[in-house]
Structures are given as structure tokens and as C-alpha cells.
Amino acid sequence: MHDIKVIIRATEMQKHSDRMRGLGKTVAFVPTMGFLHKGHLSLIKEGRKLGDDLVVSIFVNPTQFSPEEDFESYPRNFDKDLKLLQKEGVDVIFSPNEDELYQDGFQTYVELKNLPNHLCGISRPIFFRGVATVVTKLFNIVRPHIAIFGQKDYQQLAIIRRMARDLNFNIKIVGFPTVREPDGLAMSSRNSYLTPEQRINALSLYKSLNQSKKLVESGIKDAKRIIDAAYALIKSYQDTAIDYIAICDPETLADMETIDRPVLMALAVSVGKTRLIDNMILNPE
Numbered sequence: 001m002h003d004i005k006v007i008i009r010a011t012e013m014q015k016h017s018d019r020m021r022g023l024g025k026t027v028a029f030v031p032t033m034g035f036l037h038k039g040h041l042s043l044i045k046e047g048r049k050l051g052d053d054l055v056v057s058i059f060v061n062p063t064q065f066s067p068e069e070d071f072e073s074y075p076r077n078f079d080k081d082l083k084l085l086q087k088e089g090v091d092v093i094f095s096p097n098e099d100e101l102y103q104d105g106f107q108t109y110v111e112l113k114n115l116p117n118h119l120c121g122i123s124r125p126i127f128f129r130g131v132a133t134v135v136t137k138l139f140n141i142v143r144p145h146i147a148i149f150g151q152k153d154y155q156q157l158a159i160i161r162r163m164a165r166d167l168n169f170n171i172k173i174v175g176f177p178t179v180r181e182p183d184g185l186a187m188s189s190r191n192s193y194l195t196p197e198q199r200i201n202a203l204s205l206y207k208s209l210n211q212s213k214k215l216v217e218s219g220i221k222d223a224k225r226i227i228d229a230a231y232a233l234i235k236s237y238q239d240t241a242i243d244y245i246a247i248c249d250p251e252t253l254a255d256m257e258t259i260d261r262p263v264l265m266a267l268a269v270s271v272g273k274t275r276l277i278d279n280m281i282l283n284p285e
Contacts, residue, residue, distance in 0.1 A: 002086045006093045010101070010141045013094050017055070017143040025052035029144035031135065034058040035075040036084050039179035039187035043148045044088045046176055050146050056085055057094040057138055059101065063109075064130030075192050094142060101137055109133045112159055112166075118253035119155045119266050120277065123243050131156055132163050139169055147171055152178040152186050154266060154279045155253060178278070180206070186278045193274040197239075202271045204237040208245075209280040212265050216282045221259045223247040226282075234269055243268035243275065250281065259284050 007013045017027050028051025030043045047054045058081060065071035078095070085093060109129050115121075116128035139147070149157045161173045179187045184206035185199070194202055208230035215226050227245045234240050248255050250264040259282060266279040 002089050004082070004086050004090055004093060006082075006095060008094075008096055008100065010096060013055075013092075013141050014143060016092060017053075020053040021143065026146065027051055027053045027055060027142065027144045029055045029057070029138070029142045029147045031057045031059075031138050031147070031149075033060045033074065033189070034081050035077055035189040035192070036081045037187050037189060037191075039150055039152065041084065041088060042179045043150055043176050044085070044090060046174065047146070047148050048089055050148070050174070051144075053091050054089070055092040055094055055142050055144065056090050057096075057142065059094075059096055059134070059138075061101075061130055061134040062098055063102070063133055064127050066124065066126055069124075070190075075189050094138075101134065110136045110163065110167075112162060115155070115159045115162055115253055118248065118255075119244060119246055120268060121155070123268070128156070128159055132159060135160055136163065136167070139164075139171060144171055146174060148174045148176055150178065151175045152188070152278065154264060158251070158253065184210075186276070188276060190274050190276065194271060198272045198274065201237040201239050202269075202274075202276055204234040204240055204271075205267060205269055205276060205278040208233045208267065209265060209278060213280060213282055216259055216284055219284075221284065223255075223257050223259055223263070226259070226265070230265075230267070234267075239272050241270040243270065247282070 020027050028047040030047045032040050060074050062071055110132040111129045121128050151157060157175050164171055164173050185202055211233055212226045212230055230245050234242055245267045247263050247265050256263050262281055262283045264279060265282050268277045
């Protein structure tokens with residue numbers, strides 16, 4: 001079994017990365033909240049290709065959860081994660097506890113002005129402040145050359161790219177395509193919450209995206225018409241509650257009325273009590 005180093009202290013993680021950098025090695029980093037699935041593993045495999053020293057963090061970040069969300073019940077299984085990461089040849093797991101990253105009296109947060117004011121940021125107002133803050137801290141602790149994120153969390157990836165530019169992080173941000181189950185459901189740790197019946201209803205997200213793709217390719221340019229059709233499809237499945245369906249600019253995330261160039265279609269839907277997200281680039285050409 002591959003020898004893997006588990007680090008829980010920020011100072012030790014910094015020393016490790018400084019040592020790797022001093023040896024001329026490229027440090028690749030994949031941040032996760034654990035409970036790993038094939039989507040995470042695809043990011044980790046990419047990190048293994050891109051870096052000499054591969055670091056994976058496991059940390060369920062409390063500052064991105066509002067009080068009514070699932071921080072306490074968020075799925076966790078460190079022993080299983082450890083075995084998976086050993087198989088993938090990961091060099092370091094950085095797994096701090098909450099007090100290590102948010103010491104008593106912590107009061108400094110990172111916020112973006114515009115990108116969080118769309119999509120998930122509307123119904124989850126503190127979410128991206130928490131994400132931007134923890135990723136900034138992890139970048140300063142792990143000190144990677146390259147960091148890999150999944151495109152399923154498209155808004156998160158856009159925010160991290162913008163933040164890295166704005167704050168002059170000398171880190172290459174790599175986005176990796178969404179990994180799906182054989183039937184098309186985007187992989188997510190929260191999929192484990194779904195009952196067998198809800199699992200079937202959750203396919204409405206992917207089906208609505210594919211329907212939208214076909215409508216755009218057929219020549220329909222009216223974003224509202226595409227959204228209305230997606231809304232009808234999703235609501236035809238039981239136990240679904242739509243948070244948002246949006247067609248927007250892939251860079252700014254601002255809503256678009258006319259599809260005259262590639263656009264992002266993004267949606268968030270609760271199936272039962274489980275909130276799921278998905279997205280797809282729609283190209284009129």
C-alpha cells in the first residue's frame with residue numbers, strides 16, 4: 001500500500017510544501033470535504049498527472065453552512081477516504097480540525113463583490129464567503145503550484161478563479177469536467193441522502209439540461225422559453241422543488257435573455273430534502 005502522510009497542523013503542512021518547493025517539485029492540490037466519490041477521484045487522478053507532490057485536503061468547512069443546513073449531518077468517512085487516497089498515490093492528506101483553521105477570535109473573511117450575487121449565492125448568502133475564505137486559507141497553508149476543482153460547482157470555480165486573479169495567487173486553477181453516474185446524475189456526496197425513488201427523480205436535472213441543449217441546437221434563442229421547458233420537465237417528477245434555473249454569461253454569471261453565443265445553464269433543485277446542482281454549456285452553433 002502506498003505510504004501516505006497525514007498532516008493536521010497548518011505549520012507542518014506549510015513546512016512540508018516549502019520543503020517540496022525547495023527540492024524543485026511541483027505541488028498539486030485538490031481540496032475536498034471528504035466522503036470521496038469518483039468525481040473527487042477524477043480530480044485527484046488529474047492532480048497526480050500534474051504534480052510531483054499531490055496534496056488532498058479533507059475538511060468540512062463550517063463557515064459555508066448556514067444554521068439550517070446540513071453541517072452536522074454532512075457525510076464523513078475518513079477511514080474509507082484514506083484507503084481510496086492510498087490507492088491513488090496521494091502523497092499528503094491535510095486534515096485539520098475546525099480550531100486549527102478558525103482559531104478563537106477569528107474575524108477575517110474573504111468576500112467577492114459580484115459573482116456571488118447570482119445562482120446559488122442568492123439562496124445561500126453566506127456560502128461563497130465561507131468558500132472564498134477557506135480556499136484562501138488552504139492556498140496559504142498548502143502553497144500549491146496547481147489547484148484542481150470540479151466544473152459541477154461552476155459558480156464556485158468561477159469565484160475561485162476570480163479570487164486567485166484579484167489576490168495575485170501564483171497558482172494555476174484547473175477546472176475538470178463534471179463526472180456523472182452511468183445514467184447521467186452528477187456525482188455528489190449528497191447523493192447518499194437520496195432514497196431509491198428520489199434517486200430516479202433526481203435524473204430530472206440532467207434530463208432538463210439535455211432537453212435544453214437540443215432546443216438550443218434546434219435554433220431556439222429565447223432563454224425564457226428554454227427555462228420554461230426545463231421547469232415543466234423537472235416539475236413533472238415527484239418530490240422536486242426548484243431553487244433556480246438560469247441561463248447566464250459563463251464569465252459574469254449575469255442572466256441572458258437571448259442565446260446568441262455559448263451560455264451557461266445552471267440549476268439547483270431539491271429532491272426531497274436534498275439540494276442538488278448541475279450545469280451545462282449550451283452552444284447555439
